Amino acid sequence: MARTERLLEKARALFPELHRETVRPIRTVEPVFRDGRYGAEAAEDFRNRTLSTGDSVVLDFGDHETGYLTIRFSSEGAHxxxxxxxxxxxxxxxxxxxxxxxxxxxxxxxxxxxxxxxxLDVLPCEVTFPRRYAFRYVKLEVLDCSTRFSLKVEGAEATAVSSADESALSPCTSADPELVELDRIAVRTLHECMQRVFEDGPKRDRRLWMGDLRLEALVSYETYHADAMVKQGLYLFAGDTDADGQIASNLFIAPQIEADDGRMFDYSLFFTTALRDYYARTGDREALEDLYETAMHQVKLAEELLGPDGVIRDSDVMGWCFVDWNLGLNKQASAQGIYLYALQAAAELAEWKGDPELAASMRKRHADGVRAVREALLDTARGVFVSGAAGQVSWASQCWLVLGGAFASREEAAAALLSLEQDKNAEGMVTPYMYHHYIQALIDAGLEEKAKAVLKEYWGGMAADGADTFFELYRPGHPDESPYGGTIVNSYCHAWSCAPAYFIRHYQW
Amino acid sequence: MARTERLLEKARALFPELHRETVRPIRTVEPVFRDGRYGAEAAEDFRNRTLSTGDSVVLDFGDHETGYLTIRFSSEGAHxxxxxxxxxxxxxxxxxxxxxxxxxxxxxxxxxxxxxxxxLDVLPCEVTFPRRYAFRYVKLEVLDCSTRFSLKVEGAEATAVSSADESALSPCTSADPELVELDRIAVRTLHECMQRVFEDGPKRDRRLWMGDLRLEALVSYETYHADAMVKQGLYLFAGDTDADGQIASNLFIAPQIEADDGRMFDYSLFFTTALRDYYARTGDREALEDLYETAMHQVKLAEELLGPDGVIRDSDVMGWCFVDWNLGLNKQASAQGIYLYALQAAAELAEWKGDPELAASMRKRHADGVRAVREALLDTARGVFVSGAAGQVSWASQCWLVLGGAFASREEAAAALLSLEQDKNAEGMVTPYMYHHYIQALIDAGLEEKAKAVLKEYWGGMAADGADTFFELYRPGHPDESPYGGTIVNSYCHAWSCAPAYFIRHYQW
Incomplete structure (x- = not known):
């Protein structure tokens, strides 16, 4: 690992304060599962109930909260x-x-x-549970209570924490109430993920991932304007790379700052694109000077994977390149798209840095990369890019090659994206993270109305399903979608799905 | 309830300080169950092990401890x-x-x-578990640990607490190594039960019971000389009686001092006998003056249960009189014995108080009670007392009527006690608490050598079974003995079984 203390020191100085808010349950509910949907009916208020062995009570805090729970208990009956x-x-x-x-x-x-x-050894008592939890609902079950008395819950409150500054939040100016609602949920999602760093999800992994940081930054620029936290994230990643300078896919901040040993092709390149986004937004010269070399270096490292045909080599190493949580997805074409996308960012950074020669070189490499991928992977008959030795057609490949500028025209790009709808064999998307890129690809391909419709349908599907925050995984018609072997560990408040607030505001929908 | 703040104030002033001691595990063990016995084999030291999902490690602290556990964890492998x-x-x-x-x-x-x-959210970390536990062994099981790393236990320590003052402990002067060992275990048992009050057991119920206090006081007079704690206990009980002045069977000290609503015939009368024991030992005039009326009042309340035949009426109310945890035991004859035993104490208290008339009256009532029980319950043919309508013969009945002075002579008492050994139908004893009274009855009946032999056999049986402290329940040959429906809630350090230290020291065995 290569640690650069100078950069880490700057990152440490940028850790945000947490805002604390006391939140109380708004009602007591009885969960119900009916007609394939999970819901809740109003139940007798918890303060009026007495609980014996086997009894339980579910508190509804009214919205997604991230924080610490305190419950006050008492008893009724004998001592x-x-x-x-x-x-x-x-x-x-x-x-x-x-x-x-x-x-x-x-x-x-x-x-x-x-x-x-x-x-609970002594009643009455007040218990503050030491861990931070992400929740809207709290279920309290009595595993055992002596028959001589019963338990009462006198009160419950959460100390919700977030580094999002509500006073800095720009208003949503959309006139479309459907979009206003999606924006509200997206902003709440980001709010909950904004802790000491931009976490991926406050339930899991509670960690700074480069791919998530990039998208959180885009939404932050339109909402909470937490530029210092974006800068903190970039400095953290730059301050602890691996030995050859590659940016980690994610990093830990406790017990101390330490990059995870995982590296992913795409996430490393997103350092380059995120710095481009950050500088374009802030003009922060210090950050550009400090982070430029690292950003350009990611492109160089990516190029080590170029094959003789000028296309990023495919790999069967699990997780070599993330793209999406679709385990059947071949990543080669997407990786090429991401490489091209990063070259565009690198060219901009080089211009800003005052290195027009390198900028020109980046543009040249981009042109070479486009030519190469069109030769190697474009199925001219179908008008789509294929990926890997088996020639897999996927939504991800088309999206990323649109974003990377590999299509010859908006029309060609639009045709490829639209053709996917007729291709039942095209490998699909399972995360809002991939859908973000699909929406952007549609916009880049001149299909902004379609982009808006897809956003409404996809994120609107989560909203219709009662989402207080947007999910890590969502695949309409596949409620059991989980790459982990069980939905119980899925995160239902995940930063990479807060895209609506970016698109609605940035494109002034 | 009748609360007497003046007495409770005095009790509060007598709460002892807790001594704290840091104790570390002496070894790592692997529990084994072989030939019907539970044991432990030495295992790889916990510090040298790495733990993954499903792994566990058992720490042996070397002796019974009551206190708080702290463990230091770290990890090995990836972050x-x-x-x-x-x-x-x-x-x-x-x-x-x-x-x-x-x-x-x-x-x-x-x-x-x-x-x-x-x-454990962040590793390394140190966790101090908030509850007080009673234990020699701690088993740590990993319910789940990510496959990317494993858990290490770097260190463990307990902060053991007790109000017993080791510097005040009188030495055991017995020359019999077997008795010295039983004394050691008995003293440890009392040590562990001496907390803010004389608890019955540090695992369960962690509470001041009148019947246990009486025996703990007897052992304390011979060992730790914690006279102030005995006084505290007596004042607590006298300070919170029920409305008609009856002493509760037990009381709570948290969140505040409050008598339990349970009343037991025998436990209320033990207030009288415990005050007699306390004054005889200490000559504490203040306590005699403060508590005398309450003590004499218990006798009066007991007499309300006398039938027209001058014998305490039988009852089928569960727990009306405790005597022993043998659920098949009829308590009537034992209750009469305990009533007589308390009358003897009351007579002594009246003498000390300077009320010879009342003392004489108590002696008269004792003589009446003896005459009545001999008429009503003595089976002259068999030379034993029966109990209840079904004429049950039990060890408890004989013991308590020996202690209450209902036998005409030592010889008659001895014959009754010895006859039990030939009577397979005689209802037996299940607790060391009842065995305490059996030992005392043997001594009172002139069978001191037999008393010593029984003590060696019974408490020695627990010692041979590896007892670090003596148990709440012990019935040789019945390892599953539990009045609670499962041995997992039995207490294996229970104050009422610390008798050996009393007998060995008091009778200079």
Missing amino acids: PDAPVWIRVRFAERLSEFYENAEEYAGWISKAWIQETQAH | PDAPVWIRVRFAERLSEFYENAEEYAGWISKAWIQETQAH
């Missing part, structure tokens, strides 16, 4: 003659209460499931 | 990419690890089972 043993489960979505932690056997840790137990 | 979910189980005896909390379905709360869970 408590034994502790009370409780379990507390936290859910972003009611569906989580229908899942059994014991049965989850996926490949990521069960420890992400948000639950805890406590023994 | 932790998920929390670690652990369960920690605390056991006084290794057998507890072979029991399943899920399967316990007894009538007292599962919440007494000593276990907890935690999520």
Whole structure:
């Protein structure tokens, strides 16, 4: 690992303060599953109930919250003659209460499931649970309570935390109420992910990922204007690269700043594009001077993967390039698109830095890359790019090659994107993260109205499903979608899905 | 309830300080169950192990401890990419690890089972578990740990607490190594139960019971000389009686001092006998003056239960009189014995108080009670007292009528006690608490050598079974003995079983 303390020091100085807000449950609910949908009916207020062994109560805090829970307990009946043993489960979505932690056997840790137990030795008492949770609903179950008394919940409150500054939030000026609503949910999603860093999700992984940071930054520029946090993220990544200077895919800030050992082709290049976005927005010369070399270096590292045909070599190493959580997706063509997309950013950075020769070289490489990929991967008969040895056609490949400028014209790009709708075999998209790029590709291909319609349909589908925040994974008609082996560890408030606020505001829908 | 603040104030001033001691595990063990016995084999030191999902490690602290556990964790492998979910189980005896909390379905709360869970969000970390536990062994199980790293336990320590003052402990002067060992275990048992009050057991119920206080006081006079704590206990009970002045069977000190609503015939009368014991030992005039009326009043309340035949009426109300945890035991004859035993104490208290007339009256009532019980319940043919309408013969009845002075002579008493050994139908004893009274009855009947032999056999049986402290329940040949519906909630450090230290020292064995 190559640590640059000078950059990390600057990053440390940019850690934001957390704003704290006290939030109380708005109602007590009884979860119901009916006609394939999870919902909640109003139930007797928790303050009026007495709980015995096996009883439970579900508190609804009214919106997605990230923070710390405090509950005040008392008892009714004889003086408590034994502790009370409780379990507390936290859910972003009611569906989580229908899942059994014991049965989850996926490949990521069960420890992400948000639950805890406590023994109440003395009643009345007030318990503040030490961990931070992401939730709208809290289910309190009595695992055992002596028959001589019953448990009462006198009060509950959450100390919600976020570094988002509500006073800095720009208003949404769209006149379309449907879009205003999607914007509201998207902004809430970003708000919840804004903690000490731009987290990917406050339930899981609670971590700074380069790919998520890039999109959070785009939404932040239109909403909370947390430019210092974007800068913090860029300095963190630049301050702890691997030995050959490659940007990590993600990093940890506790117990100290440390880059994860994972590297992904696309995420490293997004450092370059995110710096382009940041400088274009802020004109922050210090950041450009400090981070320029690192940004340009990512392009150079990417080029080491170019094959003799001038196209990024395919790889069967799991996770070599992320693109989407579709495990069947071949990433080669997308990687080429992302490389081209980064070359465009690198050219801009070189211009700003005052290096027109390098800028020209980047533009030349871009032209070469476009030519190469068209020769190698364009299926001229169908008008789409294929990917990998098996010639896979996918939505991701077309989107990224649109964004990378590999299509000869808007019309050609539009035709490719539209042709996917007729191709049942085209490999699809499973994350709002990939949909973000699809929306952008549609706009770049001159299909802005279609982009708006897709956004309304896709993010609107989550909203119609009761989303308080947008999800990590969403594939209409596939409610069990999870790359982890179980939806109980899915994140239902995930920064990479806050795209609506960017598109609605940036394109003034 | 009748609260007497003046007495409670004095009690509050007598709460002891807790001494704190740092204790570390002496070894890592692997529990084994072989030939019907639970044991432990030395295992690889926990510091040298790495733990993954499903792994566990058992720490042996070397002796029974009551206190708070701190564990320092770290990780090995990649930077932790998920929390670690652990369960920690605390056991006084290794057998507890072979029991399943899920399967316990007894009538007292599962919440007494000593276990907890935690999520470790950041590693390395130090976790101090907030509850007080009673344990020698700690089992740490990894419920889930990401496959990218493993968990390490760097260190563990307990902050053990007790109000017993080791510097005040009188030495055991017995020359019999077997008795010295039983004394050591008994003293440790009392040490562990000495907290802010004389608790019955540090695992369960952690509460001041009048019957336990009486025996703990007897052992304390011979060992730690915690006279102020005995006085505290007496003032607590006298300070919060029920409306007609009856002493509660037990009381709580948190969140504030409050007597439980349970009343037991025998436990109320033990206030009288415990005050007698306390004054005889200390000559504390203030206590005698403050508590005398309450003590004499218990006798008066007991007499309301006398039938026209001058014998305490039988009752089928569960728990009306405790005597022993043998659920098949008829309590009538024992209750009469305890009433007589209390009359003797009341007579002494009246003498000390300077009320010879009342003392004479108590002696007269004692003589009447003896005459009455001999007429009503003595089976002259068999030389034993029967109890209840069905004429049940039990060990408890004989013991208590010996202690109450209902036998005409030592010889008659001795014959009754010895006859039990030939009577397979005689209802037996299940607790060390009842055995305490059996030992005392043997001594009172002139069978001191037999008393010593029984003590060696009974308490020695627990010692041979690896007891670090003596148990709440012990019935040789019945390892599953539990009045609660499951041994997992049994207490294996219970004050009422610390008798050996009293007998060995008081009778200079």
